[in-house]
Amino acid sequence: MYRGSLIRSGGNAKTIKGDKAGEYETAIMYLAPAAQSGMGNVCPMAGQAGCEMGCLSKAGRAAIFNSIVNARIAKTRRYFSDRAAFMAELVKDIEAFVRYCERKGVKPAVRLNGTSDIQWEVAHPCVRYIKLKHPQQEREAHFASIFHAFPEVQFYDYTKITKRAYRALPANYALTLSYSEANPAYANAVTKTASETGMNVAIVFRTKALRNARMASRDYTGGWSREVIDGDETDMRFSDPRGVIVGLYAKGPAKRDTSGFVVG
Ligand code: SF4
Numbered sequence: 349m350y351r352g353s354l355i356r357s358g359g360n361a362k363t364i365k366g367d368k369a370g371e372y373e374t375a376i377m378y379l380a381p382a383a384q385s386g387m388g389n390v391c392p393m394a395g396q397a398g399c400e401m402g403c404l405s406k407a408g409r410a411a412i413f414n415s416i417v418n419a420r421i422a423k424t425r426r427y428f429s430d431r432a433a434f435m436a437e438l439v440k441d442i443e444a445f446v447r448y449c450e451r452k453g454v455k456p457a458v459r460l461n462g463t464s465d466i467q468w469e470v471a472h473p474c475v476r477y478i479k480l481k482h483p484q485q486e487r488e489a490h491f492a493s494i495f496h497a498f499p500e501v502q503f504y505d506y507t508k509i510t511k512r513a514y515r516a517l518p519a520n521y522a523l524t525l526s527y528s529e530a531n532p533a534y535a536n537a538v539t540k541t542a543s544e545t546g547m548n549v550a551i552v553f554r555t556k557a558l559r560n561a562r563m564a565s566r567d568y569t570g571g572w573s574r575e576v577i578d579g580d581e582t583d584m585r586f587s588d589p590r591g592v593i594v595g596l597y598a599k600g601p602a603k604r605d606t607s608g609f610v611v612g
Contacts, residue, residue, distance in 0.1 A: 350449075352444055353441055354377050354423060354437060354438055354441045355377045355460075356375055357374055357445070362581075362582060363376065363582075365583075372454060372455045373454045373456060374583060374584070375457070375458050376458075378420050378463045379427065379464040380420040380423075380463070381400065381403050382400045384417075385421050385425050386425075387424065387425050390424060390427070390465065391464060391508070393508035397531065397534050397609060398528055398531060398607030398609050399526075399528055399607070399609040401601070401605060401607060403463065420463070431472075435475075438494060446498070446501065456500070456502070457501070457504065457584065458504075460505060465506075465507055467509060467512060470493075472494065473490065473493065474493070475488055475489065475490055475491070493518065495521045496518060498520075503521045504521065504584075504585045505521075505522075505524075507523050507524070508526045508528070508534075508538075510540075510541040513541045513544075513545040514544075522585055522586035524547070524549065524585045524594055525541060525542055525547050525548065525549045525550065527549050527551045528608055530608035542574075546590055546591050547590075548585070548588055548590065548591070550579055550596055552611065554603070554611065555612070556597040558597070559578075559580075559595040559597040562576040562595055563576045563595055575589075575591075576592070577594060579594035
C-alpha cells in the first residue's frame with residue numbers, strides 16, 4: 349500500500365483485485381470533483397453528462413468521512429492556486445511510488461483522474477530532476493506532460509471529454525470514454541467519437557444482472573454493436589481489448605441515479 353501526498357494505492361476495491369494478479373500496482377489521485385473545491389471545475393463535462401450526483405467521489409469512504417472530502421478539496425485548491433508547485437509535488441509523489449513498486453517487484457500504474465476529468469496531456473508541463481552517474485549530481489529535465497516524464501509508468505483514465513479521443517496520446521496513457529444518457533447530445537457525441545476512433549466506452553448499468561445480460565448478448569443497444577466486457581473485474585483499462593464496451597454496474601449513490609448517467 350503506497351500513501352503519497354497526492355496519489356495512493358490499495359484503497360480501491362477494483363484496483364486491489366487487479367493488483368492481486370501481481371503484475372501491476374495502481375495508485376489513484378482523488379481530487380474534489382466538478383466545482384466542489386470552489387476554485388474551478390475539474391470536470392468540464394459533468395453538467396452535460398449529468399454525472400456529478402452519482403459521482404464515485406461520494407461512494408465508499410468519502411461518503412462517510414468529511415476528512416476525506418476536505419483532503420480532496422485541499423489538493424484541488426493546490427492544483428488551482430499554483431500549477432507549477434502542484435506538478436512538482438506530483439512528480440515527487442510518482443517518483444516515490446515508482447521506487448515503492450521497484451522494491452515490491454511490480455510495475456507502476458497511475459490513474460490521475462480518480463474523481464476529476466483534467467486533460468493532463470495538454471498544458472500540464474513538468475520538471476523532473478534526473479540523477480547523473482555522480483551521486484551528488486542531477487540534471488533538470490523539462491517534459492511536455494507527466495506521461496513524457498515517466499515513460500516507465502502506465503497511466504490510464506476514464507474521460508467524458510470526447511475531443512481527447514482524437515488526440516495522439518502518449519503510448520503510456522490509455523483513455524476510456526465514459527457514457528451517459530443524461531443528455532442526448534452528449535450520448536450521441538460519445539457514440540460518434542467511439543465509432544470514429546475505436547476508443548473503448550465505459551457504461552454504468554443499473555444492476556449487475558443487467559450488465560451481465562449485456563455481456564451475454566455481446567451487445568449494448570441495437571444502435572452500435574460491440575462486445576461488452578466485465579469492467580468491474582479489475583480497473584486495468586490499459587489491458588482491455590480495443591473497440592469494446594466496458595460494462596460496469598452502479599454502486600453507492602449511483603444506484604439511485606436518475607440523470608441518465610446510469611443506464612437501464
Ligand atoms: S463522474 Fe467523473 S466527470 Fe462526473 S463528476 Fe465524477 S469525476 Fe467528474
